[in-house]
Each structure stands twice: as C-alpha cells, then as structure tokens.
Amino acid sequence: MTSTNSFQLLTLADFPPLKPFFHSLKNPLAIYSLPSLIAWNSEANPTYYALEDDLLLLRMKEISLQDSNPGCLLLPLCPGREIPPPELADLARRYSLPTFCFVPESYVRHFGCSSLSALFSLTEQPDYSDYIYRRRDLIELKGNRYRSKRNHISKFRKLYVETGRTTIEPLCTANIPETLLFLKRWCAENNRCDPEENLNLALESQACRILLEHLEFLEGQGIAVRIDGEVFAFGIATTLNSSMKVLNVEKADSHIPGLYQFLDQECARRLFEGVEYINKESDMGIPGLASSKKSYDPVKRIRSYQVTLLDKKAI
Incomplete structure (x- = not known):
C-alpha cells in the first residue's frame, strides 16, 4: 500500500x-x-x-x-x-x-x-x-438561434467600434497590469470574489489572476478590449488537445450593452485558430452561468x- x-x-x-x-x-x-x-x-x-x-x-x-x-x-x-x-x-x-x-x-x-x-x-x-461549441458557429453567429447575439453586437459596434472608440490587442506584459486592475474592479462591482459569498466564484477570480500574471509561462493566449483607451474586457484561452482549446476566462463590464457578446465573438476569432472546437468549461451548478452557456447553443456536453x-x- x-x-x-x-x-x-x-x-x-x-x-x-x-x-x-x-x-x-x-x-x-x-x-x-x-x-x-x-x-x-x-x-x-x-x-x-x-x-x-x-x-x-x-x-x-x-x-x-x-x-x-x-x-x-x-x-x-x-x-x-x-x-x-x-x-x-x-x-x-x-x-x-x-x-x-x-x-x-x-x-x-x-x-x-x-x-x-x-x-x-x-x-x-x-x-x-463541459459545454462544447464549434468555433465557426461562434464567429459567424448564423441563424435565428443567434439573432439576439447579433443584435447586441451590432449595437455595440455602432456605438463603440465604428466610432473608433474600441481597440483589441493581445494580452502581453505591457497591458496585463491594467487588465489586473480591471479584474479587481470587476470583482468589486459584481461582488463575486468574496469566498464567504460564493467560494466557487472566488476561486474562479483567483484563477483569472494567476492566469494573467503567468500567461506567457503557462503558454496561454489572451485578448484585451479597450474602450476610450481603458481595458473593459478580456479573455484567455489554453490548449487542451489537437482539436480543442479551452476558453478559460471571459470578463467584461456588464454595464456596457453588447460588450460580452462582442468579446465572445472576438475570442473565438482570435484565440482559437487551428482548432474546430471551443470548450467553455462547466457551469459548476451556478444557474446564471448555466443559462449564459446554454444561450450559445453548444453542439454537445461532455x-x-x-x-x-x-x-x-x-x-
């Protein structure tokens, strides 16, 4: 033994x-x-x-x-x-x-x-x-099932992209400190980083911080979305196998309509080249998270x- x-x-x-x-x-x-x-x-x-x-x-x-x-x-x-x-x-x-x-x-x-x-x-x-999606589906957002997603993105683009207020950049040493500040602000505004309130969500926020601080060492990839020069959203992906990567993190300011949907589409487009499937992890039994993941119509659950x-x- x-x-x-x-x-x-x-x-x-x-x-x-x-x-x-x-x-x-x-x-x-x-x-x-x-x-x-x-x-x-x-x-x-x-x-x-x-x-x-x-x-x-x-x-x-x-x-x-x-x-x-x-x-x-x-x-x-x-x-x-x-x-x-x-x-x-x-x-x-x-x-x-x-x-x-x-x-x-x-x-x-x-x-x-x-x-x-x-x-x-x-x-x-x-x-x-786990929730599994085709990369192509999340980029193209075709059909009635994604109509509301397209509408949200269209409104965001008109207000923030077409007016030149938005930039997207790879996460790197230069912008990670600002992204960490956004994560801290996101935690405070959403009250989702207190272990006494919800331990799962507190651990998730801690995991976000570790991935940001050691992104290059852990061979992750990420993007940050700036509005008027300030980071308001970011996403991180890591490789799971030859046909699938994991979207480990998606955080955005929920007060900006369409930003989450815009971020999701840009993550699929920029972080998952070369793979067919995107794994968005589990919902950990959290109703709001489950609803959000189901709304993107996964091709399967593992x-x-x-x-x-x-x-x-x-x-």
Missing part, C-alpha cells in the same frame, strides 16, 4: 516538467488542462500530484468534501496509452483513494459500462459537464463521472 503522503502540492514551477504528460491528451474535460489545474490550485481547492513509473497521478480535494476526506484521483495520465479499469482499481487500493472524479464519458464509452461497473459504481457529476471502488475492504 502506498501512502497519500507520496503526493506533493502542485505549483507553478511544476508546469515545465509535467507538461509532457498532457501531450496527446485524450481526456476532453477542461479540468485536464494543466494551466487550469495550476491556476485553480489554492488552500481551499488544493491539487496534489505523484509520479509512478510512466504515470502522472493527480489528487484533488473537492470543495464540498469535509476536511478529513482525502479527496479523489483524476484519471492517471500516461503518454501513449489509457489506463484500463483494472489498473485504476489497483491504484485506488494502493493509494487508499477509492474514488476517481472528473472521468469523461469518452473513457466510459471506450472501456464500456460493464467493464467499469464490475469494479466501480458510477455517478454522473452534472455540475461539471459528461463527467465519479467512479468509486466497489470493494473498499481491500483498502
């Missing part, structure tokens, strides 16, 4: 040595983006890792779990192969961690429900199913599962 003490806290410095494990990633859930894992890591939501032979093991403490609970494992990462259910069961026993969380439905389909159910119980995690070892006596 291997102790959970074998795990060490994931830090920013771990990005270069762990990056090879995320090459050719088959897990399409956004949580398997290494920059996201690092950015979301915090005292309230810690992520740990361990290396075993050719495997990278990631252990996460879910926010909803009690302090005494050791948390759950993510699917192990191994370049060139997927880990079959019997090997998962062996890892669960050896590390005394019976549960794997954020198991994408593609894994369940690949190995089959019957193969998994022989060793694990399966429970869907609906709050953590379901997330929690699988727990049936025979816990062996642990």
